[in-house]
Amino acid sequence: MSQIINNNLFEEQNQIPTQMGFIPFPTNLITFPSLGCNNQSLKALSSIASSLTSESADSTSNLTQTLLSSANLQKPSREYLTPSFGGTQFLSLHRSSVNPWAILGGVSDCLNDSSKRSGVDHDHKLGVSSMKMKKMKGRKKVREPRFCFKTLSTDLDVLDDGYKWRKYGQKVVKNTQHPRSYYRCTQENCRVKKRVERLAEDPRMVITTYEGRHAHTPSNDDLHDSQTQSHHFLW
DNA sequence: CGCATTTGACCAGCGC
DNA sequence: GCGCTGGTCAAATGCG
Numbered sequence: 001m002s003q004i005i006n007n008n009l010f011e012e013q014n015q016i017p018t019q020m021g022f023i024p025f026p027t028n029l030i031t032f033p034s035l036g037c038n039n040q041s042l043k044a045l046s047s048i049a050s051s052l053t054s055e056s057a058d059s060t061s062n063l064t065q066t067l068l069s070s071a072n073l074q075k076p077s078r079e080y081l082t083p084s085f086g087g088t089q090f091l092s093l094h095r096s097s098v099n100p101w102a103i104l105g106g107v108s109d110c111l112n113d114s115s116k117r118s119g120v121d122h123d124h125k126l127g128v129s130s131m132k133m134k135k136m137k138g139r140k141k142v143r144e145p146r147f148c149f150k151t152l153s154t155d156l157d158v159l160d161d162g163y164k165w166r167k168y169g170q171k172v173v174k175n176t177q178h179p180r181s182y183y184r185c186t187q188e189n190c191r192v193k194k195r196v197e198r199l200a201e202d203p204r205m206v207i208t209t210y211e212g213r214h215a216h217t218p219s220n221d222d223l224h225d226s227q228t229q230s231h232h233f234l235w
Numbered sequence: 236c237g238c239a240t241t242t243g244a245c246c247a248g249c250g251c
Numbered sequence: 252g253c254g255c256t257g258g259t260c261a262a263a264t265g266c267g
Contacts, residue, residue: 167240169259182258195258 147210158196163187163214165194176200187216 158165158181165183172179180197192212199205 166238168261170241171257171259174256180257 148207151206151208152204158183158208163192173197178203185214187214190215 164186166186167181168184169182170179171182176197177200178198180195183194183196185192190212192210192214194211195207195209197207199207
């Protein structure tokens with residue numbers, strides 16, 4: 001655990017997160033090369049990232065600042081990446097800089113049209129039936145903004161980010177021995193999804209991908225505590 | 236018994 | 252057109 005994980009490793013694995021949505025999506029790599037943090041700060045950061053808006057983080061540098069300032073963190077120094085932190089470490093973050101699918105069709109247009117044509121409102125699209133899926137055939141797919149976390153964890157797969165998630169699927173991805181899990185926010189009217197998978201090359205690495213933005217505050221009571229506590233971290 | 240998870244089936248998109 | 256792959260659905264199953 002004391003090994004410093006550098007940028008090169010993530011670059012090598014870059015095809016993992018960029019495969020989302022069938023097409024590579026441009027990402028700004030936000031890396032904290034020697035950042036180590038404990039579970040509480042990780043929780044706070046993941047929560048912040050999953051609820052970020054494009055308005056609050058329009059660029060890589062802004063996002064970095066937003067993350068760090070929101071968690072009341074300053075860029076840590078190498079010395080804090082020590083085995084004593086153990087458990088989970090926040091390593092790096094990917095953010096999609098553009099939404100290629102949205103560019104193709106227009107997010108709101110597609111959503112509105114598909115809802116009107118299928119006769120369902122947005123709230124019911126998550127439970128779309130096969131017939132409805134057929135009706136949606138030919139519509140351009142839309143992807144919400146995505147954030148990818150890469151963490152090091154030997155025990156936990158799912159980060160506790162303060163939101164409640166319901167697992168709706170699991171899939172074995174080609175050339176990997178570990179299944180990819182699909183989660184959906186349980187909050188009504190919230191269409192945020194996340195996926196969790198382990199790197200085939202290094203099962204200790206967990207890739208957590210958030211898609212979309214929460215339209216509500218975290219429902220987990222623990223989050224407030226962790227965020228409060230994050231203000232007292234000694235970096 | 237109710238809710239969450241599992242898992243096989245189905246579908247869309249992509250490459251050849 | 253066809254096969255492959257990832258994403259999602261929904262019935263079955265598990266669990267508290």
